[in-house]
Amino acid sequence: MTTPVVEAINLAEKFPGKVTADARPGYSGWIISKENLVEVATFIRDEMGYDALTNLCAIDYLEQKMMEVTYQVFKTTGGPVLTFKAQAERVDPIEIPSVVSVWPGAELQEREAYDLYGIRFVGHPDLRRILMWEGFDGYPMRRDWKEAFYEEDAKPLKSRWPEGKHKLAETRATFGDNVAFKPGFDPDKWIPSDPEELLYATLKNYKSEVKDGIKTDHVVVNMGPQHPSTHGVFRAVAVLDGEIVVSIKPVMGYLHRNHEKIGERNTWLQNIPYTDRLDYFNSMYNAWSYALAVEKMMGITVPERAEYIRVIMGELSRIQNHLILFGMLWNDLGSYFTPALYAFEERELILDIFEAVSGSRMMCNYYRFGGVVRDIDEASMKKIKELVFDRLPGKIEEIDRLLSENEIFVSRMKGVGYLSPEDSIAYSVTGPNLRAAGVPYDIRRADPYGIYDRFEFDIPVRHNSDLLDRYHLRMDEIHQSLRILQQALKQITEGPVLAGKPQYTHRVPVGEAYGRVEAPKGELGYYVVSNGKGNPYRYHIRTPSFVNITSMEKMCVGTKIADFVAILGMVDIVLGELDR
């Protein structure tokens, strides 16, 4: 669990007048005056050793008339995160210096804060909207911005009971649908600005020239949002010189489902089933870090058995995630569907267990604050043991035999998509891709949560940082997961699985918390702020897919466009999590 410790270096003493300790009850960390943000941030990185930025998010304190940006940074050598904040008055234009120059990994996260909160990050190289489209009216995450179907600030809504006449939201909305326009808006007079113009303007190196009397042009290629190899509704725009990628930009937001806005209206508990829909391959892992953050604020300890169950389910989910990645990667490389079919077989067997235990194959909704919702029944326990001890090791070996030595595969993967360890850290890459670059950083060891410190397992590391290593690293991880599972299944004891009584409302003390876990795709974090009410004041999700994609351009430039598909596949994005 992440406890922002008091650092040996007291920043407030080091930078008097520039940094103060965050003394609000329930809060921790430092508040840095925004004029000195970059200076202090550089100090934090260079002198204190916090080389990677993990989370960056904005909070709208409407009543205090203040916008705050929170930063969480960590050391790749291990240890908890350090939190610091910058504040600005809530008067447009709201400006805060960009930290992209210190941690390039902040790029997309700052764009997101700009898009949803309207905070201008001065010095950001490419500040455009990211999830919504250019020209969208308003900054939707601001507390005073209301959507068309808005009903009340917090759930439960009064119109549902006791006089709950069913009424479609459409009949309530001003424009009869989930849209809203300013008074006096005239669609006929509205001049469509080219929404793509800004995007294309940022693509570097686009040029045409005459070579040997032949005019050559760079080509702009759009892949997605409907494209078989983009793993969902992801879009990439690339400038190509022949087949070589000169410049590439991700375009996202096609699955932006407003998790955070809805999450601030939901009660604490109601957010749990929503977390299932982030990384829908790993719903068994998603709620874990949310539960960690809330449990930390509420001061609940999770019973022993529930901790074991969390580990068991989490590691099963990791195996299943990596298997699907292999299958889909082969699809991308052109071996249509055979490996994917094999991978799905094992996944189906794992999902059978999830279904029997939690009630749903994919949307498990299994975590509760203080444990899990129900115990694993005996039949399922038996099945898990059979899978872990008897079936999976052999099947993993089979997939290994099927894929790993295939010459075509190896030659497509070897040396492609290189990202140096320094860049990996700078771009905030986490998860298997960071470890494939030789950085042994795994939150399960670096900042242990749950009961991971009880198991014997290794953090696999590879050093070439190309696609082949990323593939092998995941294979190693599956073996380590099996190791953890075998230990957990032997050690697990009887006992309760939920602390306290089941309840659907929770009082969470005022304060903030950041919970982080090593999800199969990388660091998954939740930053939550409570103001003591029944629902979170701020509910921010730091997802591995979204942050890891920051490094995409770095990896792709100079490779062939066909390799882009494989590189993207290996970043292991899932759209529900990328766009939220």
Next chain:
Amino acid sequence: MYGYGKGILKGLGVTLKRFVESYLEDLNWIGKKYSAEKTAFHSSKNQRGTFTIEYPEQKLPTPEEFRFVPFLVYDEGESGKKEIRCTSCGICAKACPPQCIWIVRTTDPSTGRPVPQPAEFYIDADICMNCGFCAEYCPFDAIKMDHDYEIASYGRNLLNKERLMKSASYYASIRPLNNAREVEARRAKEAAKAAKAG
């Protein structure tokens, strides 16, 4: 390069083995193609050969905890009268994350006081996320998650009280263990109450 192609052959060996296995395995199931036995085998650790469940002839068993859209439980009273268990307490509507439950409480027209019965009960199945919170927190065992997933239709699915009501015996048949547990809990509560009164 010496040995080039070995990896591919190794991989092809795996597919060949699978290919042959699927035919050999089918021989074991001649005449029992759609049997429950075969389904069970294909979901077990020993599964090999063809993996396909030939829905709709053959169906995967639904585990007890499986959840689809919720339904309201009614007890069959004397002369087959449907006695709905719901007291319209509103807890499910409050716990529901996407707020897709609408309940109108019944009021006694003579006294104007609420009667513990829903006058109207709607679940918008096009919003419901099958999370199961309603069933989990209902204190009267009145709303439960259904197992029937074959409800595709030609129109939107706004389920009203009539569509939602299913009998207690149906509930007992899809969730025998849960039902037994709940019956026992209710009985114990009754007994405690009686003991107190007596």
Next chain:
Amino acid sequence: MSNNELNSPGYEIPEELEGKVAITTLDKIYNFGRRSSVWPMMFGLACCAIEMIAAQAARYDMARFGMEVMRPSPRQADMMLVAGTVTKKMIPAIVRLYNQMAEPKYVVAMGACASGGGPFKEGYNVVAGIDKFLPVDVYIPGCPPTPQALVAGMIKLQEKIDKQSISQVRWYKKGADTVETPIPFLGPDLIDPRHIPEIKAKAAELAALAAAASETVA
């Protein structure tokens, strides 16, 4: 396919030809052809798409219904399986893809999101149901529908196809039905070209109200 399914009663077959010829109606043979080769478009939006892939994979194997050929190009697809949350940013692309599909074409809304907005209905970037833009043939509730539920929905679609008649279907008729769905576009919010007059009127009304309110204040 058994003889009885295709053979329509009401015609007498001479004895010597029995078992050698089949008499059927054009509708039956036409429907048989379509129902047995519904090629879906390779197109997934969100979580439901994963269950769609699972339904295509070995365990549920939609190939048994002639539905395994996922086509990335709309030109080659017969059915659009809208599997997941439809967002405002995505809907122009979806409508364009639908318009590009060759007829006969079907739309299946898989899951709560595509059917009516789903758990994210209240969100500011979500379109509450694909049927606001496209004619949906089958709705499959569930979040997500299990692969078996999806296959059940596909059977439902086949049943629907079986009942159709060439003379009745939408796409061979002249008139409004065959007109392409106008593609919505992204302005300050999502603008549906079919609703422009309403939007204009409502916005003008709001402006008038605001003006009146400010006058009373002044």
